[in-house]
Amino acid sequence: MIQTNGTSTKAPSMNEATPKDPFNNNCYGTIVDSGYKLISLPVLDVTDFNERIIRGYEEGWGERDLPADLSVARSLIPAGTASLRDFSNIAPEIPEYIPENCTGCMDCVTECPDTAILGKVLSESEWSKKMQTIPEGDREMFSKQWSKTKKYYDAGKKKLGDGGMFNIIIDPSKCKGCAECVTVCDDDALKMIPKTDQVMIDSRKSHRYFKNIGPSDNKYINDNLLIDMMLKEETHIYTGGAGSCAGCGEGTALRMMCAATGSKYGDQWGLVAATGCNTVYTSTYPYNPYLVPWTNSLFENAPADAIGVRMRWDQMGWHDKPIWCIGGDGAMFDIGFQALSRLFASGMNVKVFVLDTQVYSNTGGQASTSTYTGQNTKMSVHGKAVGGKQERRKEIAQIAIMHPRTYVAQTTCAHVNHFYKSVLGALEFDGPALVVCYTTCQPEHGVADNMAGEQARLAVDSRAFPILIYDPRKGDKVKERLSLVGNPAVKDDWFVNPKTKEPVTFIDFARSEGRFAKHFDKDGNPSETLERAKQDRLENWHLLQELAGLR
Amino acid sequence: MLNRKRRTALSAPKATHDYTPGEVVAAVEFVKRTRAELRTLRKVRVWKDKLHIIDVNKDYFEVRGLGYPDADVVPVLKQINTAFNPDTIHNPVDLDYKEFDTGRRHPWAEDRVM
Numbered sequence A: 001m002i003q004t005n006g007t008s009t010k011a012p013s014m015n016e017a018t019p020k021d022p023f024n025n026n027c028y029g030t031i032v033d034s035g036y037k038l039i040s041l042p043v044l045d046v047t048d049f050n051e052r053i054i055r056g057y058e059e060g061w062g063e064r065d066l067p068a069d070l071s072v073a074r075s076l077i078p079a080g081t082a083s084l085r086d087f088s089n090i091a092p093e094i095p096e097y098i099p100e101n102c103t104g105c106m107d108c109v110t111e112c113p114d115t116a117i118l119g120k121v122l123s124e125s126e127w128s129k130k131m132q133t134i135p136e137g138d139r140e141m142f143s144k145q146w147s148k149t150k151k152y153y154d155a156g157k158k159k160l161g162d163g164g165m166f167n168i169i170i171d172p173s174k175c176k177g178c179a180e181c182v183t184v185c186d187d188d189a190l191k192m193i194p195k196t197d198q199v200m201i202d203s204r205k206s207h208r209y210f211k212n213i214g215p216s217d218n219k220y221i222n223d224n225l226l227i228d229m230m231l232k233e234e235t236h237i238y239t240g241g242a243g244s245c246a247g248c249g250e251g252t253a254l255r256m257m258c259a260a261t262g263s264k265y266g267d268q269w270g271l272v273a274a275t276g277c278n279t280v281y282t283s284t285y286p287y288n289p290y291l292v293p294w295t296n297s298l299f300e301n302a303p304a305d306a307i308g309v310r311m312r313w314d315q316m317g318w319h320d321k322p323i324w325c326i327g328g329d330g331a332m333f334d335i336g337f338q339a340l341s342r343l344f345a346s347g348m349n350v351k352v353f354v355l356d357t358q359v360y361s362n363t364g365g366q367a368s369t370s371t372y373t374g375q376n377t378k379m380s381v382h383g384k385a386v387g388g389k390q391e392r393r394k395e396i397a398q399i400a401i402m403h404p405r406t407y408v409a410q411t412t413c414a415h416v417n418h419f420y421k422s423v424l425g426a427l428e429f430d431g432p433a434l435v436v437c438y439t440t441c442q443p444e445h446g447v448a449d450n451m452a453g454e455q456a457r458l459a460v461d462s463r464a465f466p467i468l469i470y471d472p473r474k475g476d477k478v479k480e481r482l483s484l485v486g487n488p489a490v491k492d493d494w495f496v497n498p499k500t501k502e503p504v505t506f507i508d509f510a511r512s513e514g515r516f517a518k519h520f521d522k523d524g525n526p527s528e529t530l531e532r533a534k535q536d537r538l539e540n541w542h543l544l545q546e547l548a549g550l551r
Numbered sequence B: 001m002l003n004r005k006r007r008t009a010l011s012a013p014k015a016t017h018d019y020t021p022g023e024v025v026a027a028v029e030f031v032k033r034t035r036a037e038l039r040t041l042r043k044v045r046v047w048k049d050k051l052h053i054i055d056v057n058k059d060y061f062e063v064r065g066l067g068y069p070d071a072d073v074v075p076v077l078k079q080i081n082t083a084f085n086p087d088t089i090h091n092p093v094d095l096d097y098k099e100f101d102t103g104r105r106h107p108w109a110e111d112r113v114m
């Protein structure tokens, strides 16, 4: 029985099945179940928090009826509480897996912003045994969702004598229905279907069985294949249940950064966040998707805050625990810029991750210095007299490169290997590092919920956002340190799209996003401002080519 | 767990429309319907003599008899927010078809601040 207020003695734990969550999809652990993440603090009792406060919010009476006691009044939130948040009813559709088409590429798992699509690989012999543990009535429904891919099955058979059975599963309590996974699947192995009662029952049961059958068999996971890292539980440092918009590019970026860091350091690292969308959707009381310690002070001081945490951790002998300082372009290009520069100049071992949406997303889309020329924002409104932002975009990566001995990368989630190499390179580097990540903001960019990956790719293809890695260890000349590998047609001005045989310029990028729509007349001709924006991007690209010794 | 099958070409269209020269309005009306009957649109493929409007599930509608050389292809592509360049759309190309994205939306509150 679940009581509607106060403490409940008879109600099942929030980490167990409840009448509202009959198959216990809403629970801790991503690939396998886990208990609460307990800590020893006099002001925060994790079990009480989850059983009383989270319950209050999940049942709808928390905000009104919870007393302002020691935990509530301090706004402290334990790690991973977002695991208990139920999003089952926010979207009308959910992905369906088509195993016969799947290649096991892991793109869907990697690109989901909400940790709502998961992969697992088991040896065929173990798999057969595990299938016998599934209730008979559901065995066929569940077992036919496993795939014999070349990557795990054929190669596994050849190398290990036992093929790997591969499965993709949706967590229906965390999926927001954005269709990003379907869009990135090149093999037609996912499609969106309506959430009928039967679809939801099967989906909930499948996710439950997926968790019950234990972890992936590590012998099928190649540590050199970075895209496979999310098969391991320890990479799921960012759980589902964060409050970001459906399809938010930032969510994927944070998840992937957490996964890469988790793959090397488990949960032995921390985050210092600058106020912005990221802090809102990861700490909307009482839900926190992080399984590592996290703090937020202000919009403007995250790098300074991170310096303080680093000093204290070093005093405690925690030299080996990385600290990521995260924030949007507003926080890092603009209001926190001097603190950021100070951090680089300090030489301290703090890594900075910028969620570059080219706009102040959280407060409704004001221009930042990262905003592109011509972009329609709330502080550069496109009107009759002035067509969007008139200034040029500031390039924080180039500025950071000019600081003493600072590792710098610019990347996107759509360039998975480049992304992981950038983040792992930053972590390996003994000193300050900056990783700037292009991230879509669906409502402010004016793109559909499933477009984060596609638009990030186009941003790179069109030179709007070149990717780069600058590693001071690579030599004593800038051209030895700076690599533009990963950009298409790296020696040319523009990349030619093989599907249209036309060069892809900033104007083509602008055509695909609502934030630039007003720059095109009724015949589709671009404005003079947009021509300037194109020239700006070309000059920026030329500068990078020159620095990298390609020009 | 089924047998592996490599990705095949698109299956049959969900609906088709035969374009009659000069009757672009009918073609646009047909395409408007795709908004409701398809899911989130993904891509548009334009051949010399037909076009496909493809959604995220790779379901699609087909317009026959209208291709990239025709002037009337422009209003049809615009109707579904296709990101194409009107200066080059009619150019001949050494490819089976040209492919374009269609994911554009209005930015948030664009109508309220103007």
Ligand SMILES: Cc1ncc(C[n+]2csc(CCOP(=O)(O)OP(=O)(O)O)c2C)c(N)n1
Pocket (backbone or CB within 6 Å): A250, A275, A276, A277, A278, A298, A299, A300, A327, A328, A329, A330, A331, A332, A355, A357, A359, A360, A361, A362, A363, A368
């Ligand atoms: C000193 C100060 N000014 C303004 C704000 C209000 N504010 C909160 S988040 C934000 C914008 C954040 O933009 P960005 O850093 O780009 O992150 P995003 O939301 O785009 O991820 C603003 C203006 C604040 N918190 N503090």
Ligand code: SF4
Pocket (backbone or CB within 6 Å): A094, A095, A111, A112, A113, A114, A115, A116, A117, A170, A174, A175, A176, A177, A178, A179, A180, A181, A182, A247
């Ligand atoms: S639809 Fe979106 S939220 Fe759901 S699993 Fe796919 S990518 Fe994740």
Ligand code: SF4
Pocket (backbone or CB within 6 Å): A101, A102, A103, A104, A105, A106, A107, A108, A109, A168, A184, A185, A186, A187, A188, A189, A190
């Ligand atoms: S993206 Fe498609 S092919 Fe790749 S693992 Fe996911 S479902 Fe399989």
Ligand code: SF4
Pocket (backbone or CB within 6 Å): A243, A244, A245, A247, A248, A249, A250, A251, A277, A281, A357, A361, A362, A440, A441, A442, A443, A444
């Ligand atoms: S407003 Fe933009 S950045 Fe913020 S959560 Fe939504 S999509 Fe993400």
